[in-house]
Amino acid sequence: MTDRITTRLLSIPRLGLGTWRLSGAEGQAAIESALSLGYRALDTAEMYGNEAEVGAGLRASGPPRSEVFVTSKVWWTHLGPGEIRAACEASLQRLGTDYVDLYLVHWPAQGMDMHQVMHDMARLREDGLARAIGVANFPPGLLKRAIETGVPLAANQVEYHALLSQDRLLEITRAQGMVLTAYSPLAKGQLAQDPNVAAIAGSMGVSAAQLALAWLLRQDGVTAIPKAARPESQRANLVALDLAGKLTKADMALLDGLPKDQRFVNPDFAPDWSN
Template structure:
Protein backbone atom coordinates (compact mmCIF):
# COMPACT_ATOMS: atom_id res chain seq x y z
CA UNK A 1 0.00 0.00 0.00
CA UNK A 2 1.48 3.33 -1.07
CA UNK A 3 1.10 5.97 1.67
CA UNK A 4 -0.64 9.25 0.92
CA UNK A 5 0.19 12.87 1.57
CA UNK A 6 -3.01 14.41 2.90
CA UNK A 7 -3.83 18.03 3.63
CA UNK A 8 -7.06 20.00 3.62
CA UNK A 9 -6.48 20.51 -0.12
CA UNK A 10 -5.39 17.11 -1.41
CA UNK A 11 -4.87 13.44 -0.62
CA UNK A 12 -2.32 12.12 -3.10
CA UNK A 13 -0.32 8.85 -3.22
CA UNK A 14 3.30 9.58 -2.27
CA UNK A 15 4.69 7.81 -5.35
CA UNK A 16 3.22 7.91 -8.83
CA UNK A 17 3.88 6.73 -12.37
CA UNK A 18 5.03 9.34 -14.86
CA UNK A 19 3.82 8.46 -18.36
CA UNK A 20 5.71 10.96 -20.57
CA UNK A 21 6.86 9.06 -23.67
CA UNK A 22 4.87 5.93 -22.81
CA UNK A 23 2.63 5.26 -25.81
CA UNK A 24 0.83 2.64 -27.84
CA UNK A 25 0.42 -1.01 -26.91
CA UNK A 26 3.71 -1.11 -25.00
CA UNK A 27 2.70 1.99 -23.06
CA UNK A 28 -0.65 0.49 -22.18
CA UNK A 29 1.04 -2.70 -21.02
CA UNK A 30 3.41 -0.64 -18.88
CA UNK A 31 0.57 1.25 -17.19
CA UNK A 32 -1.36 -1.98 -16.61
CA UNK A 33 1.79 -3.50 -15.11
CA UNK A 34 2.20 -0.57 -12.75
CA UNK A 35 -1.42 -0.78 -11.60
CA UNK A 36 -0.96 -4.50 -11.02
CA UNK A 37 2.07 -3.80 -8.83
CA UNK A 38 0.09 -1.37 -6.69
CA UNK A 39 0.53 2.03 -8.31
CA UNK A 40 -2.58 4.15 -7.89
CA UNK A 41 -1.28 7.54 -9.04
CA UNK A 42 -1.03 8.05 -12.81
CA UNK A 43 0.34 11.28 -14.26
CA UNK A 44 -0.43 12.29 -17.84
CA UNK A 45 -1.06 15.45 -19.87
CA UNK A 46 -2.73 16.54 -23.10
CA UNK A 47 0.73 17.28 -24.54
CA UNK A 48 1.90 13.70 -23.95
CA UNK A 49 -0.55 12.41 -26.54
CA UNK A 50 -1.20 9.30 -24.46
CA UNK A 51 -4.31 10.06 -22.41
CA UNK A 52 -6.39 7.59 -24.43
CA UNK A 53 -3.80 4.88 -23.79
CA UNK A 54 -3.72 5.66 -20.07
CA UNK A 55 -7.51 5.49 -19.97
CA UNK A 56 -7.53 2.15 -21.79
CA UNK A 57 -4.99 0.74 -19.34
CA UNK A 58 -7.02 1.97 -16.39
CA UNK A 59 -10.19 0.42 -17.80
CA UNK A 60 -8.46 -2.88 -18.63
CA UNK A 61 -7.03 -3.12 -15.11
CA UNK A 62 -10.48 -3.26 -13.52
CA UNK A 63 -9.33 -0.87 -10.81
CA UNK A 64 -12.32 0.89 -9.23
CA UNK A 65 -12.33 4.57 -10.18
CA UNK A 66 -12.30 5.67 -6.56
CA UNK A 67 -8.97 3.88 -6.03
CA UNK A 68 -7.16 5.66 -8.86
CA UNK A 69 -5.59 9.11 -8.71
CA UNK A 70 -5.30 10.56 -12.21
CA UNK A 71 -3.55 13.84 -13.04
CA UNK A 72 -3.67 15.64 -16.37
CA UNK A 73 -2.51 19.06 -17.51
CA UNK A 74 -3.51 21.80 -19.93
CA UNK A 75 -0.76 23.03 -22.27
CA UNK A 76 0.56 26.58 -22.03
CA UNK A 77 -0.85 27.62 -25.42
CA UNK A 78 -4.40 26.84 -24.21
CA UNK A 79 -4.75 29.04 -21.14
CA UNK A 80 -7.65 31.24 -22.26
CA UNK A 81 -10.73 30.32 -20.19
CA UNK A 82 -12.70 28.77 -23.06
CA UNK A 83 -9.63 26.81 -24.18
CA UNK A 84 -8.99 25.44 -20.67
CA UNK A 85 -12.60 24.28 -20.43
CA UNK A 86 -12.45 22.67 -23.89
CA UNK A 87 -9.12 20.97 -23.17
CA UNK A 88 -10.34 19.60 -19.85
CA UNK A 89 -13.37 18.08 -21.56
CA UNK A 90 -11.19 16.53 -24.25
CA UNK A 91 -8.81 15.07 -21.65
CA UNK A 92 -11.75 13.51 -19.81
CA UNK A 93 -13.10 11.99 -23.01
CA UNK A 94 -9.72 10.57 -24.02
CA UNK A 95 -9.21 9.11 -20.55
CA UNK A 96 -12.77 7.80 -20.40
CA UNK A 97 -13.32 9.44 -17.03
CA UNK A 98 -16.03 11.57 -15.47
CA UNK A 99 -13.56 13.59 -13.42
CA UNK A 100 -9.84 14.18 -12.90
CA UNK A 101 -8.32 13.91 -9.46
CA UNK A 102 -5.91 16.73 -10.27
CA UNK A 103 -5.77 19.20 -13.16
CA UNK A 104 -2.75 21.44 -13.66
CA UNK A 105 -1.59 24.32 -15.80
CA UNK A 106 1.36 22.55 -17.45
CA UNK A 107 3.57 25.62 -17.97
CA UNK A 108 3.00 29.33 -17.44
CA UNK A 109 2.74 31.44 -20.60
CA UNK A 110 4.15 34.91 -21.07
CA UNK A 111 1.32 37.43 -21.08
CA UNK A 112 -1.28 34.99 -19.81
CA UNK A 113 -4.24 36.23 -17.80
CA UNK A 114 -3.33 34.27 -14.69
CA UNK A 115 -6.41 35.29 -12.75
CA UNK A 116 -8.79 34.24 -15.52
CA UNK A 117 -7.00 30.91 -15.94
CA UNK A 118 -7.16 30.20 -12.22
CA UNK A 119 -10.81 31.22 -12.04
CA UNK A 120 -11.54 28.70 -14.80
CA UNK A 121 -9.79 25.93 -12.88
CA UNK A 122 -11.84 26.83 -9.81
CA UNK A 123 -15.03 26.66 -11.85
CA UNK A 124 -14.09 23.20 -13.16
CA UNK A 125 -13.54 22.11 -9.58
CA UNK A 126 -16.85 23.52 -8.41
CA UNK A 127 -18.59 21.70 -11.27
CA UNK A 128 -17.06 18.38 -10.18
CA UNK A 129 -15.02 17.87 -13.35
CA UNK A 130 -11.81 17.98 -11.32
CA UNK A 131 -11.28 17.20 -7.66
CA UNK A 132 -8.20 19.36 -7.13
CA UNK A 133 -6.33 22.01 -9.11
CA UNK A 134 -2.76 23.19 -9.35
CA UNK A 135 0.10 24.45 -11.49
CA UNK A 136 3.35 23.12 -12.87
CA UNK A 137 6.68 24.77 -13.63
CA UNK A 138 5.81 27.98 -11.78
CA UNK A 139 8.78 29.78 -10.17
CA UNK A 140 8.39 31.04 -6.62
CA UNK A 141 7.25 34.56 -7.43
CA UNK A 142 4.56 33.42 -9.83
CA UNK A 143 3.41 30.72 -7.42
CA UNK A 144 2.99 33.33 -4.68
CA UNK A 145 1.00 35.47 -7.09
CA UNK A 146 -1.24 32.51 -7.96
CA UNK A 147 -1.87 31.73 -4.30
CA UNK A 148 -2.57 35.39 -3.57
CA UNK A 149 -5.35 35.28 -6.17
CA UNK A 150 -7.18 32.98 -3.78
CA UNK A 151 -7.50 29.82 -5.86
CA UNK A 152 -7.29 26.67 -3.68
CA UNK A 153 -4.16 25.33 -5.38
CA UNK A 154 -3.43 21.83 -4.14
CA UNK A 155 -0.27 20.91 -6.02
CA UNK A 156 2.83 22.29 -7.70
CA UNK A 157 4.58 19.98 -10.15
CA UNK A 158 8.21 20.79 -10.94
CA UNK A 159 11.48 19.09 -11.78
CA UNK A 160 13.01 18.02 -8.49
CA UNK A 161 15.87 15.68 -7.70
CA UNK A 162 19.01 15.56 -5.57
CA UNK A 163 20.88 17.85 -7.97
CA UNK A 164 18.29 20.62 -8.18
CA UNK A 165 17.39 22.75 -5.18
CA UNK A 166 13.68 23.51 -4.79
CA UNK A 167 13.73 24.76 -1.20
CA UNK A 168 12.24 28.14 -2.18
CA UNK A 169 9.20 26.38 -3.58
CA UNK A 170 8.83 23.99 -0.63
CA UNK A 171 8.81 26.98 1.70
CA UNK A 172 5.66 28.06 -0.12
CA UNK A 173 3.90 24.75 -0.78
CA UNK A 174 4.13 23.23 2.70
CA UNK A 175 2.45 26.08 4.64
CA UNK A 176 -0.18 26.29 1.89
CA UNK A 177 -1.11 22.61 2.23
CA UNK A 178 0.09 21.86 -1.30
CA UNK A 179 1.85 18.75 -2.50
CA UNK A 180 5.03 19.19 -4.55
CA UNK A 181 5.09 16.59 -7.30
CA UNK A 182 8.64 15.86 -8.45
CA UNK A 183 9.00 15.03 -12.12
CA UNK A 184 12.32 13.74 -13.50
CA UNK A 185 13.13 12.61 -9.94
CA UNK A 186 16.06 10.57 -11.25
CA UNK A 187 17.34 13.50 -13.35
CA UNK A 188 16.60 11.45 -16.47
CA UNK A 189 19.03 8.70 -15.50
CA UNK A 190 21.80 10.85 -14.06
CA UNK A 191 21.09 9.74 -10.50
CA UNK A 192 21.79 6.13 -11.39
CA UNK A 193 25.38 7.02 -12.29
CA UNK A 194 26.14 9.37 -9.42
CA UNK A 195 29.02 8.09 -7.24
CA UNK A 196 27.49 9.41 -4.00
CA UNK A 197 24.15 7.72 -4.68
CA UNK A 198 25.91 4.54 -5.78
CA UNK A 199 27.99 4.39 -2.59
CA UNK A 200 24.94 4.84 -0.36
CA UNK A 201 23.07 2.25 -2.38
CA UNK A 202 25.91 -0.24 -2.12
CA UNK A 203 25.91 0.07 1.67
CA UNK A 204 22.14 -0.44 1.83
CA UNK A 205 22.02 -3.16 -0.83
CA UNK A 206 19.85 -1.06 -3.15
CA UNK A 207 20.35 0.90 -6.37
CA UNK A 208 21.43 4.51 -6.72
CA UNK A 209 18.04 5.28 -8.24
CA UNK A 210 16.26 3.89 -5.20
CA UNK A 211 18.40 6.09 -2.98
CA UNK A 212 17.46 9.14 -5.08
CA UNK A 213 13.75 8.38 -4.75
CA UNK A 214 14.11 7.56 -1.05
CA UNK A 215 15.72 10.98 -0.50
CA UNK A 216 12.66 12.65 -2.03
CA UNK A 217 10.25 10.45 -0.09
CA UNK A 218 11.92 11.50 3.18
CA UNK A 219 10.72 15.05 2.57
CA UNK A 220 7.32 16.25 3.75
CA UNK A 221 4.88 16.79 0.92
CA UNK A 222 7.15 15.65 -1.91
CA UNK A 223 5.62 13.18 -4.38
CA UNK A 224 8.04 11.69 -6.94
CA UNK A 225 6.55 10.42 -10.21
CA UNK A 226 9.32 8.44 -11.95
CA UNK A 227 8.57 7.20 -15.45
CA UNK A 228 9.19 3.48 -15.83
CA UNK A 229 8.14 1.26 -18.71
CA UNK A 230 9.74 -1.97 -17.46
CA UNK A 231 8.04 -3.94 -14.70
CA UNK A 232 11.38 -4.47 -12.94
CA UNK A 233 11.98 -0.72 -12.80
CA UNK A 234 8.45 -0.06 -11.60
CA UNK A 235 8.90 -2.56 -8.77
CA UNK A 236 12.29 -1.11 -7.85
CA UNK A 237 10.84 2.39 -7.68
CA UNK A 238 8.04 1.20 -5.40
CA UNK A 239 10.60 -0.43 -3.12
CA UNK A 240 12.19 2.98 -2.54
CA UNK A 241 9.35 3.64 -0.09
CA UNK A 242 10.95 1.10 2.25
CA UNK A 243 14.44 2.50 1.65
CA UNK A 244 13.54 6.03 2.77
CA UNK A 245 13.68 5.38 6.54
CA UNK A 246 17.06 3.64 6.16
CA UNK A 247 18.89 6.79 5.06
CA UNK A 248 21.19 8.03 7.82
CA UNK A 249 22.08 11.59 8.75
CA UNK A 250 25.46 11.00 7.10
CA UNK A 251 23.67 9.88 3.93
CA UNK A 252 21.50 12.98 3.94
CA UNK A 253 24.53 15.21 4.48
CA UNK A 254 26.36 13.59 1.57
CA UNK A 255 23.36 14.11 -0.70
CA UNK A 256 22.96 17.70 0.50
CA UNK A 257 26.56 18.36 -0.60
CA UNK A 258 25.83 17.43 -4.22
CA UNK A 259 25.51 20.26 -6.79
CA UNK A 260 22.02 21.69 -6.68
CA UNK A 261 21.86 23.55 -10.00
CA UNK A 262 21.64 20.70 -12.52
CA UNK A 263 18.30 21.32 -14.24
CA UNK A 264 17.58 18.84 -17.06
CA UNK A 265 14.22 20.14 -18.36
CA UNK A 266 14.50 23.68 -19.67
CA UNK A 267 12.52 24.26 -22.90
CA UNK A 268 12.70 27.48 -24.90
CA UNK A 269 9.44 28.72 -23.38
CA UNK A 270 10.56 28.23 -19.77
CA UNK A 271 9.83 30.97 -17.22
CA UNK A 272 12.50 32.91 -15.34
CA UNK A 273 13.30 30.27 -12.73
CA UNK A 274 14.80 32.85 -10.38
CA UNK A 275 11.71 35.05 -10.40
Protein backbone atom coordinates in the same frame (compact mmCIF):
# COMPACT_ATOMS: atom_id res chain seq x y z
CA MET B 1 5.79 7.09 7.25
CA THR B 2 2.60 6.65 5.21
CA ASP B 3 2.39 5.94 1.48
CA ARG B 4 0.10 8.94 0.95
CA ILE B 5 0.15 12.66 1.58
CA THR B 6 -3.15 14.08 2.76
CA THR B 7 -3.85 17.81 2.80
CA ARG B 8 -7.06 19.82 3.08
CA LEU B 9 -7.41 19.64 -0.72
CA LEU B 10 -6.33 16.14 -1.70
CA SER B 11 -4.97 12.75 -0.69
CA ILE B 12 -2.27 11.59 -3.11
CA PRO B 13 0.09 8.59 -3.18
CA ARG B 14 3.70 9.57 -2.50
CA LEU B 15 4.91 7.53 -5.47
CA GLY B 16 3.17 7.52 -8.83
CA LEU B 17 3.89 6.57 -12.42
CA GLY B 18 4.97 9.26 -14.87
CA THR B 19 3.72 8.43 -18.37
CA TRP B 20 5.58 10.90 -20.62
CA ARG B 21 6.43 9.00 -23.83
CA LEU B 22 4.50 5.90 -22.78
CA SER B 23 2.13 5.55 -25.74
CA GLY B 24 0.55 2.96 -28.00
CA ALA B 25 0.18 -0.68 -27.00
CA GLU B 26 3.46 -0.55 -25.06
CA GLY B 27 2.20 2.45 -23.09
CA GLN B 28 -1.07 0.77 -22.21
CA ALA B 29 0.81 -2.36 -21.14
CA ALA B 30 3.00 -0.23 -18.88
CA ILE B 31 -0.09 1.28 -17.23
CA GLU B 32 -1.63 -2.14 -16.67
CA SER B 33 1.64 -3.48 -15.28
CA ALA B 34 2.06 -0.58 -12.85
CA LEU B 35 -1.48 -0.91 -11.52
CA SER B 36 -1.07 -4.67 -11.09
CA LEU B 37 2.06 -4.03 -9.01
CA GLY B 38 0.23 -1.67 -6.69
CA TYR B 39 0.71 1.81 -8.18
CA ARG B 40 -2.30 3.99 -7.48
CA ALA B 41 -1.28 7.28 -9.10
CA LEU B 42 -0.95 7.96 -12.84
CA ASP B 43 0.36 11.23 -14.26
CA THR B 44 -0.48 12.24 -17.83
CA ALA B 45 -1.20 15.40 -19.86
CA GLU B 46 -2.90 16.44 -23.06
CA MET B 47 0.54 17.19 -24.53
CA TYR B 48 1.73 13.62 -23.90
CA GLY B 49 -0.73 12.30 -26.48
CA ASN B 50 -1.36 9.18 -24.39
CA GLU B 51 -4.47 9.91 -22.34
CA ALA B 52 -6.41 7.30 -24.33
CA GLU B 53 -3.81 4.66 -23.46
CA VAL B 54 -3.80 5.70 -19.81
CA GLY B 55 -7.58 5.43 -19.67
CA ALA B 56 -7.62 2.08 -21.48
CA GLY B 57 -4.96 0.70 -19.15
CA LEU B 58 -6.94 1.87 -16.15
CA ARG B 59 -10.15 0.24 -17.38
CA ALA B 60 -8.37 -3.02 -18.25
CA SER B 61 -6.84 -3.27 -14.77
CA GLY B 62 -8.35 -4.48 -11.53
CA PRO B 63 -8.66 -1.43 -9.25
CA PRO B 64 -11.82 0.66 -9.47
CA ARG B 65 -11.51 4.23 -10.75
CA SER B 66 -12.04 5.63 -7.26
CA GLU B 67 -8.84 3.96 -6.02
CA VAL B 68 -6.52 5.43 -8.67
CA PHE B 69 -5.32 9.04 -8.49
CA VAL B 70 -5.23 10.44 -12.04
CA THR B 71 -3.50 13.72 -12.89
CA SER B 72 -3.68 15.49 -16.23
CA LYS B 73 -2.64 18.93 -17.45
CA VAL B 74 -3.67 21.70 -19.82
CA TRP B 75 -0.97 22.86 -22.26
CA TRP B 76 0.28 26.42 -22.02
CA THR B 77 -1.14 27.42 -25.43
CA HIS B 78 -4.67 26.62 -24.22
CA LEU B 79 -5.02 29.11 -21.36
CA GLY B 80 -7.25 31.67 -23.08
CA PRO B 81 -10.92 32.35 -22.29
CA GLY B 82 -12.92 29.14 -22.53
CA GLU B 83 -9.91 27.09 -23.59
CA ILE B 84 -9.10 25.52 -20.22
CA ARG B 85 -12.54 23.97 -19.82
CA ALA B 86 -12.52 22.71 -23.42
CA ALA B 87 -9.09 21.17 -22.90
CA CYS B 88 -10.17 19.50 -19.66
CA GLU B 89 -13.34 18.09 -21.22
CA ALA B 90 -11.31 16.72 -24.14
CA SER B 91 -8.86 15.11 -21.71
CA LEU B 92 -11.71 13.48 -19.79
CA GLN B 93 -13.15 12.13 -23.02
CA ARG B 94 -9.81 10.61 -24.02
CA LEU B 95 -9.29 9.19 -20.54
CA GLY B 96 -12.82 7.80 -20.47
CA THR B 97 -13.54 9.17 -17.00
CA ASP B 98 -15.92 11.75 -15.56
CA TYR B 99 -13.24 13.50 -13.53
CA VAL B 100 -9.53 13.74 -12.84
CA ASP B 101 -8.22 13.81 -9.30
CA LEU B 102 -5.83 16.66 -10.10
CA TYR B 103 -5.73 19.03 -13.08
CA LEU B 104 -2.71 21.28 -13.59
CA VAL B 105 -1.62 24.20 -15.73
CA HIS B 106 1.25 22.35 -17.43
CA TRP B 107 3.45 25.43 -17.99
CA PRO B 108 2.84 29.13 -17.40
CA ALA B 109 2.37 31.22 -20.53
CA GLN B 110 4.13 34.55 -20.89
CA GLY B 111 1.64 37.39 -20.45
CA MET B 112 -1.19 35.13 -19.32
CA ASP B 113 -4.04 36.62 -17.31
CA MET B 114 -3.26 34.94 -13.99
CA HIS B 115 -6.56 35.88 -12.37
CA GLN B 116 -8.60 34.55 -15.28
CA VAL B 117 -6.55 31.36 -15.62
CA MET B 118 -6.79 30.52 -11.93
CA HIS B 119 -10.51 31.21 -11.78
CA ASP B 120 -11.15 29.15 -14.93
CA MET B 121 -9.25 26.33 -13.22
CA ALA B 122 -11.32 26.83 -10.06
CA ARG B 123 -14.53 26.38 -12.07
CA LEU B 124 -13.37 22.91 -13.06
CA ARG B 125 -13.18 21.98 -9.40
CA GLU B 126 -16.50 23.62 -8.58
CA ASP B 127 -18.20 21.75 -11.44
CA GLY B 128 -16.69 18.37 -10.54
CA LEU B 129 -14.44 17.91 -13.58
CA ALA B 130 -11.39 17.96 -11.30
CA ARG B 131 -11.28 17.01 -7.64
CA ALA B 132 -8.33 19.35 -7.12
CA ILE B 133 -6.38 21.85 -9.21
CA GLY B 134 -2.84 23.18 -9.30
CA VAL B 135 0.06 24.23 -11.46
CA ALA B 136 3.30 22.86 -12.86
CA ASN B 137 6.61 24.50 -13.65
CA PHE B 138 5.76 27.64 -11.70
CA PRO B 139 8.85 29.25 -10.10
CA PRO B 140 8.44 30.97 -6.71
CA GLY B 141 7.40 34.38 -8.01
CA LEU B 142 4.71 33.03 -10.30
CA LEU B 143 3.48 30.59 -7.69
CA LYS B 144 3.01 33.45 -5.22
CA ARG B 145 1.05 35.39 -7.85
CA ALA B 146 -1.17 32.36 -8.45
CA ILE B 147 -1.77 31.92 -4.71
CA GLU B 148 -2.62 35.60 -4.37
CA THR B 149 -5.65 35.12 -6.66
CA GLY B 150 -7.27 33.31 -3.73
CA VAL B 151 -7.91 30.12 -5.70
CA PRO B 152 -7.17 26.99 -3.60
CA LEU B 153 -4.20 25.28 -5.27
CA ALA B 154 -3.32 21.74 -4.24
CA ALA B 155 0.03 21.16 -5.93
CA ASN B 156 2.97 22.43 -7.97
CA GLN B 157 4.71 19.87 -10.17
CA VAL B 158 8.32 20.68 -11.06
CA GLU B 159 11.63 19.08 -11.94
CA TYR B 160 13.13 18.03 -8.64
CA HIS B 161 15.93 15.62 -7.78
CA ALA B 162 19.08 15.41 -5.68
CA LEU B 163 20.99 17.54 -8.20
CA LEU B 164 18.50 20.44 -8.29
CA SER B 165 17.37 22.51 -5.33
CA GLN B 166 13.72 23.47 -4.92
CA ASP B 167 14.11 24.89 -1.41
CA ARG B 168 12.50 28.23 -2.32
CA LEU B 169 9.44 26.49 -3.72
CA LEU B 170 9.22 24.09 -0.79
CA GLU B 171 9.09 27.01 1.63
CA ILE B 172 5.98 28.22 -0.19
CA THR B 173 4.25 24.90 -0.78
CA ARG B 174 4.73 23.73 2.81
CA ALA B 175 3.46 27.01 4.22
CA GLN B 176 0.41 26.77 1.95
CA GLY B 177 -0.29 23.09 2.61
CA MET B 178 0.44 22.29 -1.03
CA VAL B 179 2.10 19.18 -2.43
CA LEU B 180 5.29 19.49 -4.48
CA THR B 181 5.43 16.70 -7.08
CA ALA B 182 8.86 15.85 -8.47
CA TYR B 183 9.13 14.95 -12.14
CA SER B 184 12.41 13.70 -13.62
CA PRO B 185 13.21 12.54 -10.06
CA LEU B 186 16.20 10.53 -11.29
CA ALA B 187 17.78 13.50 -13.08
CA LYS B 188 17.51 11.86 -16.51
CA GLY B 189 19.76 9.04 -15.31
CA GLN B 190 22.56 11.32 -14.14
CA LEU B 191 22.18 10.38 -10.48
CA ALA B 192 23.06 6.78 -11.27
CA GLN B 193 26.43 7.98 -12.55
CA ASP B 194 27.29 10.09 -9.51
CA PRO B 195 30.02 8.32 -7.49
CA ASN B 196 28.75 9.71 -4.18
CA VAL B 197 25.24 8.44 -4.80
CA ALA B 198 26.59 5.09 -5.99
CA ALA B 199 28.72 4.74 -2.86
CA ILE B 200 25.82 5.43 -0.49
CA ALA B 201 23.50 3.14 -2.45
CA GLY B 202 26.09 0.37 -2.53
CA SER B 203 26.57 0.52 1.21
CA MET B 204 22.83 0.08 1.66
CA GLY B 205 22.45 -2.66 -0.91
CA VAL B 206 20.11 -0.66 -3.14
CA SER B 207 20.39 1.03 -6.52
CA ALA B 208 21.21 4.69 -7.04
CA ALA B 209 17.73 5.19 -8.50
CA GLN B 210 16.07 3.70 -5.42
CA LEU B 211 18.16 5.88 -3.14
CA ALA B 212 17.42 9.03 -5.15
CA LEU B 213 13.69 8.35 -5.01
CA ALA B 214 13.82 7.57 -1.30
CA TRP B 215 15.58 10.91 -0.66
CA LEU B 216 12.64 12.71 -2.28
CA LEU B 217 9.92 10.61 -0.64
CA ARG B 218 11.44 11.16 2.80
CA GLN B 219 10.78 14.90 2.50
CA ASP B 220 7.70 16.53 3.92
CA GLY B 221 5.07 17.29 1.30
CA VAL B 222 6.94 15.76 -1.66
CA THR B 223 5.66 13.14 -4.10
CA ALA B 224 7.52 11.67 -7.08
CA ILE B 225 6.44 10.36 -10.49
CA PRO B 226 9.30 8.44 -12.13
CA LYS B 227 8.59 7.13 -15.61
CA ALA B 228 9.10 3.38 -15.91
CA ALA B 229 7.93 1.25 -18.82
CA ARG B 230 9.29 -2.13 -17.76
CA PRO B 231 7.74 -4.08 -14.88
CA GLU B 232 11.22 -4.64 -13.43
CA SER B 233 11.84 -0.90 -13.18
CA GLN B 234 8.36 -0.25 -11.81
CA ARG B 235 8.87 -2.88 -9.12
CA ALA B 236 12.33 -1.54 -8.26
CA ASN B 237 10.99 2.00 -7.84
CA LEU B 238 8.37 0.80 -5.36
CA VAL B 239 11.20 -0.28 -3.04
CA ALA B 240 11.95 3.42 -2.49
CA LEU B 241 8.79 3.79 -0.40
CA ASP B 242 10.09 1.39 2.23
CA LEU B 243 13.65 2.66 1.90
CA ALA B 244 12.58 6.25 2.57
CA GLY B 245 11.61 5.32 6.10
CA LYS B 246 15.03 3.80 6.75
CA LEU B 247 17.26 6.67 5.62
CA THR B 248 19.23 8.18 8.47
CA LYS B 249 19.98 11.85 8.98
CA ALA B 250 23.52 11.10 7.82
CA ASP B 251 22.24 9.50 4.61
CA MET B 252 20.02 12.49 3.93
CA ALA B 253 22.86 14.91 4.68
CA LEU B 254 25.15 13.23 2.14
CA LEU B 255 22.52 13.61 -0.56
CA ASP B 256 21.65 17.11 0.62
CA GLY B 257 25.31 17.98 0.10
CA LEU B 258 25.39 17.17 -3.62
CA PRO B 259 25.55 20.14 -6.06
CA LYS B 260 22.01 21.38 -6.57
CA ASP B 261 22.24 23.41 -9.79
CA GLN B 262 21.64 20.90 -12.59
CA ARG B 263 18.38 21.44 -14.51
CA PHE B 264 17.59 19.06 -17.37
CA VAL B 265 14.15 20.29 -18.49
CA ASN B 266 14.36 23.86 -19.79
CA PRO B 267 12.40 24.43 -23.04
CA ASP B 268 12.37 27.72 -24.93
CA PHE B 269 8.99 28.65 -23.41
CA ALA B 270 10.12 27.98 -19.81
CA PRO B 271 9.64 30.77 -17.27
CA ASP B 272 12.46 32.65 -15.55
CA TRP B 273 13.39 30.06 -12.93
CA SER B 274 15.10 32.67 -10.77
CA ASN B 275 11.89 34.69 -10.45
